[in-house]
Amino acid sequence: MTDTTHAPAGSAGQPPGGRDMAGVKALVTGGTSGIGLATAMAFARRGADVAVAGRDEQRGRRAVRAIAEAGGVADFLAAELHGESSARRLAQAAVARFGRVDVLVNNAGVFPFGPTERTTEADFDAVFGLNVRAPYFLVAELAPAMARRGHGAIVNVTTAVAAYGAAGLGLYGASKAALVLLTKAWAAEYGPHGVRVNAVGPGPTRTEGTAPRGAALEQAALAGPARRPGTAEEIADAIVFLASEQSSFVHGAILPVDGGRVAV
Numbered sequence: 684m685t686d687t688t689h690a691p692a693g694s695a696g697q698p699p700g701g702r703d704m705a706g707v708k709a710l711v712t713g714g715t716s717g718i719g720l721a722t723a724m725a726f727a728r729r730g731a732d733v734a735v736a737g738r739d740e741q742r743g744r745r746a747v748r749a750i751a752e753a754g755g756v757a758d759f760l761a762a763e764l765h766g767e768s769s770a771r772r773l774a775q776a777a778v779a780r781f782g783r784v785d786v787l788v789n790n791a792g793v794f795p796f797g798p799t800e801r802t803t804e805a806d807f808d809a810v811f812g813l814n815v816r817a818p819y820f821l822v823a824e825l826a827p828a829m830a831r832r833g834h835g836a837i838v839n840v841t842t843a844v845a846a847y848g849a850a851g852l853g854l855y856g857a858s859k860a861a862l863v864l865l866t867k868a869w870a871a872e873y874g875p876h877g878v879r880v881n882a883v884g885p886g887p888t889r890t891e892g893t894a895p896r897g898a899a900l901e902q903a904a905l906a907g908p909a910r911r912p913g914t915a916e917e918i919a920d921a922i923v924f925l926a927s928e929q930s931s932f933v934h935g936a937i938l939p940v941d942g943g944r945v946a947v
């Protein structure tokens with residue numbers, strides 16, 4: 684029998700907003716900065732309890748304080764993500780802290796840029812360790828329990844450059860293209876058990892992580908119809924939509940939030 688006591692968020696057909704995610708337990712990887720922090724803030728504003736994960740304690744404490752000041756409930760879980768053991772430990776820590784995880788956002792990621800011939804195997808392993816292996820084993824640890832409860836939502840953060848070839852972005856794009864396929868595979872695997880799995884594909888977005896790129900980010904954004912970079916909040920709105928009951932009939936979708944870049 685399906686337990687509907689803790690449906691992921693609100694009810695289908697209800698307008699978004701308010702505290703329609705009250706009671707929802709969310710885990711956001713990379714929740715201490717940029718898109719992840721904006722997502723954690725947005726979940727908390729809608730009433731969810733949020734576990735924010737990252738490596739840096741100071742950033743973690745700052746994120747929790749900012750969420751608390753906005754009236755939300757959050758906790759920082761320190762985790763250096765690189766593969767199975769770190770992912771399973773984080774998932775177990777989130778369950779220990781909040782009792783269960785209803786919503787998982789696989790957001791933490793690295794986005795190196797550079798020529799293929801200068802990439803080392805260690806670079807390769809670091810990118811795939813964080814961008815692919817960690818989400819894979821977070822899902823392996825958390826999705827079965829969501830499926831047993833009959834509800835849950837997983838949102839993967841990919842990138843526009845998983846959809847087209849860009850010089851210097853092959854390794855990064857390939858790691859996120861793997862996550863695109865996993866999104867669809869997990870939708871097929873867990874969707875029939877009430878767990879919706881979707882992804883957002885951001886285009887160039889102003890965050891702490893992209894700040895060092897300076898004007899190059901604005902330049903990259905000119906290729907899309909919006910002709911500007913996005914904000915972390917614009918990406919977070921799409922993530923929260925896919926995690927909430929407002930998207931109750933959406934499974935296995937990759938939602939471009941990229942100013943139209945992959946459309947043209």
Ligand code: NAP
Nearest residue numbers: 713715716717718737738739764792842885887888890892
């Ligand atoms: P960001 O500001 O650099 O934040 C990255 C987050 O990930 C931080 O919370 C960081 O926390 C955490 N993190 C980094 N390495 C980690 C590791 N090894 N283990 C655990 N946590 C780690 O990044 P962002 O720009 O918001 O990007 C977030 C996601 O969006 C990434 O997956 C990225 O690929 C994707 N994306 C971004 C853009 C963009 O233009 N910004 C575009 C497309 C896709 P600590 O440093 O404390 O660990």
